[in-house]
Structure formats: structure tokens, C-alpha cells
Amino acid sequence: MNNLVDLIREKTSxxxxxxxxxxxxxxxxxxxxxxxxxxxxxxxxxxxxxxITDCEIVSKTINRLIDDLGIDNxxxxxxxxxxxxxxxxxxxxxxxxVDKIVCVKLNKSINGSKKHIGILKDVNDSEIIxxxxxxxxxxxxxxxxxxxxxxxxxxxxx
Numbered sequence: 001m002n003n004l005v006d007l008i009r010e011k012t013s014x015x016x017x018x019x020x021x022x023x024x025x026x027x028x029x030x031x032x033x034x035x036x037x038x039x040x041x042x043x044x045x046x047x048x049x050x051x052i053t054d055c056e057i058v059s060k061t062i063n064r065l066i067d068d069l070g071i072d073n074x075x076x077x078x079x080x081x082x083x084x085x086x087x088x089x090x091x092x093x094x095x096x097x098v099d100k101i102v103c104v105k106l107n108k109s110i111n112g113s114k115k116h117i118g119i120l121k122d123v124n125d126s127e128i129i130x131x132x133x134x135x136x137x138x139x140x141x142x143x144x145x146x147x148x149x150x151x152x153x154x155x156x157x158x
Contacts, residue, residue, distance in 0.1 A: 004028055007147070008037065011069060020044050022057055024082045024149070025089050028075070050081035052091060053102045057064040076137035087148045094123045097149060103144040110137060117150055 008029075013023055023029070024040040041058055043050055059079040066077065066098045088094050088102070097120050106114045118132035130137045 001124060005067065008113075011065050012039070015057055015061050016041060018073065019045070019057060019061060021050075023032075024086070033118060035073050036078055037075045038078045038080070040086075042082065055079040055081070057146070058135055084151045085148050087146065091123065091125075094120065094128065094147065098123060100131070101150045101152060103148055103150040104128070104139060104144060106143050107145050108143055110139065110143075114145075117152070 005028055008107075009023060009026055009030075013092040016023055020043065021041040022044055024042045025038075026040070027036075028039045029036050039058070039062070041050060041054070041056070059077060062079075064075060070071075071129070085094075085103075088097055098122055101117065102120045103115065103117045106116070108114070110116065116130055116132055116137060118137070121129040121131045121136060123129075127141055128139050128147075130139060
């Protein structure tokens with residue numbers, strides 16, 4: 001299915017960028033017997049939020065492009081914002097989240113917990129540095145199960 005996602009990204013990214021948006025993430029999933037093509041977008045102006053009109057514009061534009069691909073399976077197209085507590089899928093997403101509050105879920109415990117909420121201080125190829133209370137946790141990227149933005153105040157974690 002990854003090839004399909006890559007093909008859709010390749011065929012739609014220019015059109016989406018020409019509208020002033022960027023692809024944040026694409027997934028093709030089967031849920032309860034139905035296929036969904038989910039395309040999450042962000043605005044190229046980083047401080048501007050995505051609204052329902054933005055999603056409608058992108059959906060109408062790319063619907064024709066996707067139809068031209070001749071995908072055999074029937075699917076529902078969903079265009080949306082990645083949301084406030086967005087999952088960070090890529091290294092770029094993590095780099096963009098530096099100095100923001102994140103929730104990190106791990107495959108193995110660090111300091112007795114598999115879940116840590118803190119300020120993402122730094123990201124490199126092998127680890128992230130998470131500011132939690134008065135300490136900095138170095139977390140190997142390979143141990144991260146999930147990382148997403150967290151919408152809480154810094155006072156709640158310091």
C-alpha cells in the first residue's frame with residue numbers, strides 16, 4: 001500500500017502546493033471493511049490554521065487527479081488538518097516541533113514510564129532531547145512508539 005501512497009503524493013503534491021498548502025501526511029487504510037484515503041494538509045503560511053473550506057478546495061482539486069490514477073479499489077477520500085495534537089510522523093515534523101510540548105510514548109520504559117510529556121528541546125538522527133521538569137531526557141528515536149504535539153501549558157509540565 002506504500003506504493004499507492006507514494007504515487008498519490010507524487011501526483012497531487014504540486015496541485016496542493018499551488019493552492020498554498022502542503023501535504024502533512026497521507027494514509028490509505030481499511031477500517032470496518034471500508035477503504036479510506038486520508039490526506040492531511042497544512043497551510044504554507046505556518047501560523048494560518050486549516051478550516052473546512054480549505055479542505056473542500058483541496059478535495060475538489062485532487063479528486064480528479066486521483067480518479068485519473070485508475071485505482072481499482074473503492075475508497076472514501078478524506079482531506080483534513082492533522083489537528084492540534086497532531087502525530088509527528090517524520091524527522092521534519094519533529095524538527096518543526098522543537099520548543100513545543102510533546103507527548104512521547106515509548107516501546108520500553110525510561111525512568112519507570114513508557115509515556116513522557118515535555119518540551120522537545122532538540123532532535124538529531126538518533127535521539128530527541130525532551131525537557132521534563134528540571135531534567136532533560138535523551139530518548140533514542142528507535143524506542144519511540146508514537147510522538148505527538150500536546151496542547152497543555154508549560155506550567156503544567158515544569
